Amino acid sequence: MVISLFCNVDSPIFIFQNTEKPFFMKRLILVLLAVIMLLTPSCDFMKSINPFGKKKRQTEALQKQQEEFRVADSIRVANEQAAAAEKARQDELDRIAAQEALELGKYHVIVGSFLTPAYADEWLGHIRDLGYDAQLVEMNGGRWRLVSAKSFNTLREAWNSVGSIQDNINGEAWVYKKE
Numbered sequence: 001m002v003i004s005l006f007c008n009v010d011s012p013i014f015i016f017q018n019t020e021k022p023f024f025m026k027r028l029i030l031v032l033l034a035v036i037m038l039l040t041p042s043c044d045f046m047k048s049i050n051p052f053g054k055k056k057r058q059t060e061a062l063q064k065q066q067e068e069f070r071v072a073d074s075i076r077v078a079n080e081q082a083a084a085a086e087k088a089r090q091d092e093l094d095r096i097a098a099q100e101a102l103e104l105g106k107y108h109v110i111v112g113s114f115l116t117p118a119y120a121d122e123w124l125g126h127i128r129d130l131g132y133d134a135q136l137v138e139m140n141g142g143r144w145r146l147v148s149a150k151s152f153n154t155l156r157e158a159w160n161s162v163g164s165i166q167d168n169i170n171g172e173a174w175v176y177k178k179e
Contacts, residue, residue: 098135105151106178107158108137111170112147120145130169137178146176 111127111134114120120136124147127134137146149165152158158175165173 107152108148108176110146110176111149
């Protein structure tokens, strides 16, 4: 508290000046600070608006994104490997089934002969769609690919089925003996 004394000619005047802040002002400042602290979001928000750690946050975000890409790529590669393994297994089963079919019968009722493997495979699929146990048979030289509708153990069985196969599939079906 400061006391000032001014002197007039007539009478002295005492003026009291209070330079200290009133008590309620101190309380008001404390209350305002408390409200600001309560209204301010979490520390994460403060970190996000902090300009000093921006490069570090960007680097961490980039590393996280790269890790996600690595994981996704690993999953894709694993799926591709599993699909390749399944295809190899299926191819092996098909090869074994074809070999067993060839061993079962050495007389084949042939419904098509092709030089082009793609044509032979297409015709084979068509014959299988008709419900026959069709298979590819290579002729002795390996140049021709023959499509067999059925195979039999005896020549008699093969010739007995030629008539029905000629009626249903191809009028030029014939019997081939696999040696």
